[in-house]
Amino acid sequence: MFELHGRDGLASSEVPPSNSRAIPRWFRGILVLAIIYLFLVGVSSLESGIKVMGADTQERLFSSVSNPIVGLFIGVVGTVLVQSSSASTSLIVGLVASGALGLDQAVPMIMGANIGTTVTNTLVSLGHVRQSQEFRRALSAATVHDFFNLMAVTILLPFELLTGRISWLASRTAEILTGSGGSEWKSPIKAWVKHPVGWLKDGLKQASLEDTSLGISMVVIGIIVVVVSLIAVTKNMKALIAERLEASMNRVLGRGGGLVAMVIGMLITISVQSSSITTSILIPMAAAGVISLRNIYPVTLGANVGTTITALLAALAASGSDALTIALVHTWFNVLGIVVLYGIPFLRPLPIRCAELLAELAVRRRSLAVGWVVSVFVIIPLLVIAIFR
């Protein structure tokens, strides 16, 4: 209601609307669909580019990730670089679809992406570093996500390496969803994106690019299109559902945590295609003290599951059932993480306690927070990759 006079004392009709609000909702909806199409074209371009490169180049590029620990940390670093697990997991789906990356190699990378995505809200929490109490609440709210995902990987990666049950579960689910038992599955979406990728390939060929250079160009363009289109989808979807998002967060505040908060976290993340958006919105709320760490926790877990929708979407534009399987590995990994760490009562408070302890220590020594981010998300992953590859 205060828009009446605005910040310069102007009547609202005199204040020019900001760009983000000037776009009609129906147009923004169409824009989102167009950008999603572009995203699918990007995934398909990546897949085609890898295939064009040839087996030798593929072998040189991806031989190092045969070590699951290296794969895990490449997933972490790759996601930290693009600041989006949606982008990194979609790229992994494209690589699996191209055949350059096997399912076994991709599973640890997917898990690493889950760790890497938590860096965004942790960085957001560092913005509150000047006020001790705010910083304590913000950092614990952010790192509960870090600790949950680290613990989930600590438990589920060895379980997967020893038993292969997560990829088995994903594979069976893919079979049920596609109604087929092997790589003969053809996604209907794949046919829709075939032509733009063909035009891109022809255009690059006319620019005298061939074999490896053509493949690399298609991969680079594919990566750029995937990352940029995901940023654009997230921005537009956030604007489209801002009111519902806000109302949902208010419901979480009013009713507390639990399964409802988890489902709300999942729905918000599915809508905006980014767990970072969901979890980062929680940080200023936590810093201001309007939402408790215990209520944030389930929203974060819901966001973990919700973010897997993007890889599933990417799998629709990719060839073969392996792409869908690896996307489902992402989903199952997060669901099983919740079942184990949230479902078992004595494990449930562990991420909260670790987050509170880290925040307590970081309030006394602020450099610890920066050290946590730099070491967990950059130095340790790079060191492990350097040593083990």
Added chain:
Amino acid sequence: MVLSFFKKGESPLDRISHETVLMLGDARHSFDLASTALLAGADASAVSSDIRATDDRINAAEQRLRSELVVHIAVNGGDDIGVVMGYTLLLKKIERIGDQAKNILDLAEDGISLSGAPDIEEFLTRRQTISQMYVDAADILVSLDVDSARQFLDRSMEMNRECEQKIHDYMRSDEPGHWAVPRAVLHRYWKRIVANLAGIVTSAIEPIQSLDYTDNGSTDIVDD
């Protein structure tokens, strides 16, 4: 509850605006009850629990709406920061008005009753005018009509001048203290209430940086 995510509802800021008007309605309810106890001889203990329950409701609403304003900024960024800060001030003013109704009740609970006093008609008229000002303030919050707001502010200044004059007169009255003091205190509370109502209306038409301040930089609410 989860399914409501898919339903289009009232926009969060509209909802906060709606709740603010309800809070103002609650504050008026408390004011009317407390005034009835003091001016019409109603049993103070009988209305006390209602006034205190209403005050608790106003306080709870203020806290809830503050949280929702934080959520609004967290979701939408800084675009609406002026609106949010304006609401924060406005909510505090409504909460204060609720407290001031309790102050009037305190007078009645102390055994003061102006019922049957020779000057009761003047009190009842002023009380009725202030009670109507709650309604007018709420209407202005909904309509955002600048002309109505200006008229309201003129009326509130006039009312405050009258209260100030009455306080001045009571302070210098030859009547005994038990006669003059409750009257002076009541006018003091009324003056505060009217000043806060004016502050609420000002919130709707003034930019955030000049709320509660006059053009020369001094505060325009001398009395809260």
